[in-house]
Amino acid sequence: MKLPLLRMMTELSSRKFISRLTGRFAKSAYSRRWIPKFASMYRIPIEEAEKKLEEYRSLNEFFTRRLKPGSRTVDAAPDSLVSPVDALITACGTIQEGLMLQVKGQDYTIDELLNGSPRISQYSHGYYWVLYLSPTDYHRIHSPCDGDIVETEHIPGRVYPVNDFGLTKMRRVLSRNERLVTYISHDIGEAAVVKVGALNVSSIKYVEPRPTRLERGQELAYFEFGSTIVLLTQDGTLSPRTDLNVGDRVRMGEKLGTLAKVE
Known part of the structure; x- marks a missing residue:
């Protein structure tokens, strides 16, 4: 075809x-x-x-099943940023002047991803992870850090596939699909968990009762069928692991980096 x-x-x-x-x-x-x-x-x-x-x-x-207790280990260091999901890393890196560069060959603006939120200025030089969940993966979403939910936003959109075809052949899928954004304030800044809907995903839902204060690894939301998480950290607040690369798999609770003031 x-x-x-x-x-x-x-x-x-x-x-x-x-x-x-x-x-x-x-x-x-x-x-x-x-x-x-x-x-x-x-x-x-x-x-x-x-x-x-x-x-x-x-x-x-x-x-949307839960797992048996003890199936995942959440990194115990209090300053850890952990993966909110089981996933494949499809892109990661430093945000440059508000751009996530070369996500499967395409550049994305934080402004477009976050729907013009007044919070975008905090992320123009931060760090990002694009985490793809396949149908094989566990589909519950957990908090990447300790903190308070300071804002949420539902952004209507399409449901293009977020697999390799969708990200490479369709135009800027991550910022055109339906999204549910959770902003979390932690001890040294803020993180944004952007939950991106996908083809055949009927909804993205928060757990009930919806939490306001989160512990690292606490259940936050879930996907109904496969999708993607874009995890953003505020400028100068993350020292990422240097041994994780595009193409690596991570599990929920696995350390992605250390939350610390970075010049």
Whole structure:
């Protein structure tokens, strides 16, 4: 299939009503018969799941499953910034004059990603991580640090795929898709957790009751089907790990860097 035609088909399938239909099926009792096949197809480590496969009432309930206690270790250092998710690192680096450079060959502005928020000036020279969750991954989202939620924003948008095709062949998917942004104030600054919707994602939801004060590794939200997190840190507040690179996998709770004043 030629690339322009594939792009056009992706544009047509990125309408929210497609995701709503997919979500309706995934939440139905009928979908539960697909759980074993889904788990096998994506080689999901079902031994980590909180419940047995037959206890999940729908595919969506299985997809948004919690894990057994102790399945993930949250870095214990009080100044750690940890990964909020299990994911593949698809991009990371220093934000340069408000630009995230060369995310799968494309540049993104913080202004566009954060929908013109008045908070963008705090991130113009910060650090960013783009973390992709495949269908195989655990899809609950946790806090990357201790802190207080100071603002949240829902940004309506499309639901383009956020896999390799979407990020390389479609135009600036991360800032055109639906997003849910959580701003967290910590001891030396602020971090932003940008949850990006994707093709066949019916919603991005906060856990209930919605927290206001967070501990590092505390459950914050979840995706219904695969997607991406963009994690931003305020200018001069992060010393990132030097041994993590694009293409590496991280697990929720794994240290990404140290929160400290950096010149």
